[in-house]
Every structure is written in structure tokens, then in C-alpha cells.
Amino acid sequence: MHPILSGIHLVTFDLDGTLIDSVPDLAVAVGLALADEGLPEPGESKVRDWVGNGSHKLLERALRDATGELPASDVHEAVHEAFLHHYGQAQSARTRLYPGVREALDALLAKDMRLALVTNKPHAFIDPILERFGLARYFGLCVGGDSLPQKKPDPAPLQHVARYFGVAPQHCLMIGDSRHDIEAGRQAGFRTLAVPYGYNHGEPVAESRPDAMVESLAELV
Ligand SMILES: O=C(O)COP(=O)(O)O
Numbered sequence: 001m002h003p004i005l006s007g008i009h010l011v012t013f014d015l016d017g018t019l020i021d022s023v024p025d026l027a028v029a030v031g032l033a034l035a036d037e038g039l040p041e042p043g044e045s046k047v048r049d050w051v052g053n054g055s056h057k058l059l060e061r062a063l064r065d066a067t068g069e070l071p072a073s074d075v076h077e078a079v080h081e082a083f084l085h086h087y088g089q090a091q092s093a094r095t096r097l098y099p100g101v102r103e104a105l106d107a108l109l110a111k112d113m114r115l116a117l118v119t120n121k122p123h124a125f126i127d128p129i130l131e132r133f134g135l136a137r138y139f140g141l142c143v144g145g146d147s148l149p150q151k152k153p154d155p156a157p158l159q160h161v162a163r164y165f166g167v168a169p170q171h172c173l174m175i176g177d178s179r180h181d182i183e184a185g186r187q188a189g190f191r192t193l194a195v196p197y198g199y200n201h202g203e204p205v206a207e208s209r210p211d212a213m214v215e216s217l218a219e220l221v
């Protein structure tokens with residue numbers, strides 16, 4: 001086991017960019033939502049840099065990029081609704097599990113760790129994606145970006161998970177790909193571990209100074 005796991009009873013995972021490479025499907029849905037407004041599709045590489053603060057921010061960034069200005073709230077709402085519709089139609093057609101994920105989850109469960117998911121993705125999409133990859137059984141609790149009034153980098157979703165399982169923060173670990181995961185984890189008093197392969201607005205997540213980094217979750221176990 002990786003030394004970061006010593007004394008840990010609860011491991012909380014981020015979803016997008018940590019367990020799954022979801023940008024190909026997110027980019028299609030963003031493109032279709034913008035096309036409904038007669039705007040050009042941004043493509044995967046831009047969308048990769050916009051993911052991380054939930055779906056409202058994702059569409060705000062896309063509209064701002066396409067039009068050069070902050071969207072009016074009615075346009076923002078309409079395009080966000082269109083995105084939810086399109087993403088709901090095909091949220092895992094092109095999405096892939098990262099290498100090492102299943103092995104890591106199996107090994108952690110075998111060590112009697114509690115596992116939870118805290119994503120900024122809307123909650124409605126979590127179950128279908130976990131089901132699609134056979135991952136639903138691993139997580140005792142899944143928190144989405146719209147499950148609570150606060151989302152990462154606010155520590156509240158992590159504090160909620162720790163309280164739910166009755167585990168003190170110093171025995172909890174947050175694993176994620178972005179500065180929002182590391183900041184939320186640090187503020188919640190969790191240990192933090194980052195993976196470098198996900199989405200962090202085009203910046204190295206090492207700059208957020210997580211307690212540890214692994215190239216692949218397989219290295220955890
Ligand atoms: O939906 C997002 O913006 C990011 O989702 P994540 O928190 O699972 O990385």
C-alpha cells in the first residue's frame with residue numbers, strides 16, 4: 001500500500017479526470033448545446049480546460065469563449081438546459097475508465113476502507129456513469145455538484161462525507177485531478193493525493209501542493 005494510506009479509513013474520489021476521461025462526451029454535449037444557439041463547437045481541448053467547477057461554469061466559459069462576453073442569464077440557462085439534455089442522451093459513449101482504477105478500488109475495499117465519490121458534476125449523471133462501468137457497488141456515498149449548496153473547492157462536500165461515515169478528517173484522504181479537489185481536501189483537514197493526467201485548467205496540479213502524487217491509481221496499491 002502507498003504510505004499516504006497509512007491510518008486512512010475513508011477515501012474520497014473525484015470523478016471527472018480522476019476515475020474517468022469524460023471530456024470526449026462532455027465536449028460533444030457542449031458542442032450540441034452551442035449549436036442550438038447557432039454558435040460554433042469548441043472542441044475537446046478547450047472543453048478540457050473548462051471542466052472542474054460544475055456544469056453551470058462549464059457552459060458560462062463556453063458561451064464566453066464563443067461570444068466574447070458573459071452570457072445573459074436567460075441564454076446561459078437555456079444553453080445549460082440544452083447541455084443537460086444532450087449529455088443525458090450520451091454521457092458515456094466515448095468516456096473511458098483510466099488505467100488502474102478498478103484495481104485500486106478493489107484493493108481499497110479489500111482493506112476495509114470506506115469509499116465515497118465527491119464530484120462537481122450534476123448528481124443525476126453519477127449513477128448512470130457508475131453503472132455503465134460497473135463501479136456503483138464501490139461507493140457508500142456519492143455527492144454531486146448540485147447535491148449541497150456548496151461545491152469543491154469549498155470543503156463542505158468533504159466534511160459532509162466524513163460526517164456521514166463518522167470518520168475524523170485526519171483519517172480521510174481526498175484523491176483528485178484538480179486544484180479544487182486539493183483545496184477542498186486541505187480545507188476539510190483531509191490528506192490529499194493528486195493524479196497528473198486529468199483536467200486542471202491547463203495547469204500542473206502539482207502547483208496545488210498535494211500531500212502526494214501518483215501517475216496512476218494502480219500505484220496506490
Ligand atoms: O463537472 C465538473 O466540473 C468536474 O467534475 P469533477 O469534480 O468530478 O472533476
Ligand SMILES: [Mg+2]
Pocket residue numbers: 014015016017018052176177178198199
Ligand atoms: Mg476532476
